[in-house]
Amino acid sequence: MQAIDLKNKVEIKWLNFIEHKEEIYKLRHTVFYEQQGIDYLTESARDENAIHLGAYYNGQLVSAICAYIYFPLDEICNQWQLTVPQNMVGHFARRVELPEFRGCRLAEFLAAIIWKSIHEVIHPDFLMITLFDTHKKLSFYYSTFGFDFLHEVSTTHGQLAIYATNKESIHKGISKSRTLCELLSAIFETEIPPLYEFLSKNEQLSFFNIENFKQENLYLNPISFKDELPRLSAQARMLYTFQKPLIESEDFPVGPANMLDLGCGPGIFLAMISNLPKFKDYHCMGMDLSPEMIAYAKLSYKKITWKVGNIYDTGLAAESLDVIFSSFVMIHLVNPELALKEIYRILKKGGKFYIVDINDSTFEGHPKIKRMIRKHAQIYEGNRDIMNILPELAEKQNFKFHKQLETLIENSGEEEKPEVSGNVFKLGRVKMWAIFSFISQRQQMKPYYSQAENYYFKTNCKISVKVQTQIYEK
Numbered sequence: 176m177q178a179i180d181l182k183n184k185v186e187i188k189w190l191n192f193i194e195h196k197e198e199i200y201k202l203r204h205t206v207f208y209e210q211q212g213i214d215y216l217t218e219s220a221r222d223e224n225a226i227h228l229g230a231y232y233n234g235q236l237v238s239a240i241c242a243y244i245y246f247p248l249d250e251i252c253n254q255w256q257l258t259v260p261q262n263m264v265g266h267f268a269r270r271v272e273l274p275e276f277r278g279c280r281l282a283e284f285l286a287a288i289i290w291k292s293i294h295e296v297i298h299p300d301f302l303m304i305t306l307f308d309t310h311k312k313l314s315f316y317y318s319t320f321g322f323d324f325l326h327e328v329s330t331t332h333g334q335l336a337i338y339a340t341n342k343e344s345i346h347k348g349i350s351k352s353r354t355l356c357e358l359l360s361a362i363f364e365t366e367i368p369p370l371y372e373f374l375s376k377n378e379q380l381s382f383f384n385i386e387n388f389k390q391e392n393l394y395l396n397p398i399s400f401k402d403e404l405p406r407l408s409a410q411a412r413m414l415y416t417f418q419k420p421l422i423e424s425e426d427f428p429v430g431p432a433n434m435l436d437l438g439c440g441p442g443i444f445l446a447m448i449s450n451l452p453k454f455k456d457y458h459c460m461g462m463d464l465s466p467e468m469i470a471y472a473k474l475s476y477k478k479i480t481w482k483v484g485n486i487y488d489t490g491l492a493a494e495s496l497d498v499i500f501s502s503f504v505m506i507h508l509v510n511p512e513l514a515l516k517e518i519y520r521i522l523k524k525g526g527k528f529y530i531v532d533i534n535d536s537t538f539e540g541h542p543k544i545k546r547m548i549r550k551h552a553q554i555y556e557g558n559r560d561i562m563n564i565l566p567e568l569a570e571k572q573n574f575k576f577h578k579q580l581e582t583l584i585e586n587s588g589e590e591e592k593p594e595v596s597g598n599v600f601k602l603g604r605v606k607m608w609a610i611f612s613f614i615s616q617r618q619q620m621k622p623y624y625s626q627a628e629n630y631y632f633k634t635n636c637k638i639s640v641k642v643q644t645q646i647y648e649k
């Protein structure tokens with residue numbers, strides 16, 4: 176049977192169960208009952224409080240999956256002998272696709288999306304699947320997502336095998352689901368809808384505390400403020416060295432005006448640019464999610480207003496800012512769309528949004544070092560290639576793209592003083608490596624990091640990466 180060409184023809188949606196119940200049950204009935212002769216899998220009392228994902232082709236639901244979420248005191252945790260969780264447990268179930276879509280990788284795409292999204296937004300303690308005898312042959316496939324056999328429990332429908340991730344294997348699954356999401360959304364030319372947005376609009380699922388998600392700091396999660404401060408300080412000074420001429424040659428609204436640096440870290444970059452003559456009559460504010468960063472900034476730079484706050488929900492008045500800066504923050508966000516929405520809301524008409532970030536897809540260097548960078552992108556959340564898609568995301572929020580500037584950061588092969596020449600910023604070997612040194616703090620990355628680091632310091636190799644500046648207007 177030839178696989179149907181789904182390029183550009185399939186739409187992926189999170190489904191409100193009440194609204195889509197009939198479609199979901201019809202699809203399950205066709206697949207489980209009519210095709211496989213199983214009569215107990217079509218409906219579940221838990222469906223109403225589950226998270227459902229579906230794929231549509233020509234307006235018809237052709238594939239679906241759902242995640243049941245169990246809370247620690249849920250009787251099922253006891254019944255299925257699950258190690259008592261602190262947070263929630265995500266149980267992926269009822270993966271179905273119409274027979275004519277087999278081989279199209281649609282159901283695989285849905286599984287990868289639900290895996291990645293549930294992990295990123297809900298942070299369950301562990302993820303699980305359950306398989307009855309008829310489906311046990313799938314267990315090998317699921318093991319590639321990090322599910323290990325736990326035990327079997329007896330149910331009215333027979334022996335049910337439970338497979339779950341643990342702390343170690345969860346990373347295998349994250350890596351696999353991210354890679355698949357990227358690959359399959361490119362193959363199908365379709366977008367992955369954000370789970371966060373769906374949950375925040377869906378009253379029936381309001382028991383998920385979405386506020387937790389907003390409070391997440393992907394940047395600081397794996398590292399401590401104390402360890403990171405010296406690196407951040409050096410980075411902010413470097414940033415200023417090559418940003419100063421770019422900012423000086425750009426037109427900004429004439430003061431008095433309001434400027435905000437979102438995700439300002441310890442405030443060093445904002446403090447430096449606030450002293451440029453063109454911002455003389457500006458009121459400057461720095462905001463960061465980390466109270467430690469803001470405490471440091473408050474102590475160091477008294478003329479600027481500093482606030483602890485969130486890029487997704489700043490609490491600032493609509494259309495109150497003339498200029499918004501954000502440097503090295505977008506790559507660390509799970510939901511850049513939501514951040515862009517908030518930035519658009521608080522920016523005045525005619526205001527400027529000035530964003531700077533590294534773009535790892537521009538990295539050039541020996542394959543050993545390239546491998547470390549790609550591996551990091553696969554395992555850890557955030558998106559270090561975000562600058563490639565930001566213009567598209569920003570346009571969706573109605574921003575007008577003004578321009579993009581690029582700075583090539585490269586090591587000179589020698590130990591030299593940093594030097595800017597046009598759009599090339601040359602760094603000595605040690606300073607250049609420091610750009611990637613945060614990778615050493617991530618548990619999963621240790622072997623790749625030490626291989627790359629050894630190679631880098633034993634040879635005279637050159638590496639380079641681009642930092643891109645994009646300017647948008649409202």
Ligand SMILES: C[S@@+](CC[C@H](N)C(=O)[O-])C[C@H]1O[C@@H](n2cnc3c(N)ncnc32)[C@H](O)[C@@H]1O
Binds near residue numbers: 390410462
């Ligand atoms: C790599 S640092 C960049 C700091 C500064 N912009 C610079 O260029 O030196 C990323 C910063 O983003 C902050 N951050 C992460 N998630 C955030 C969020 N949701 N809202 C606000 N700040 C956030 C972190 O606390 C951290 O200070």
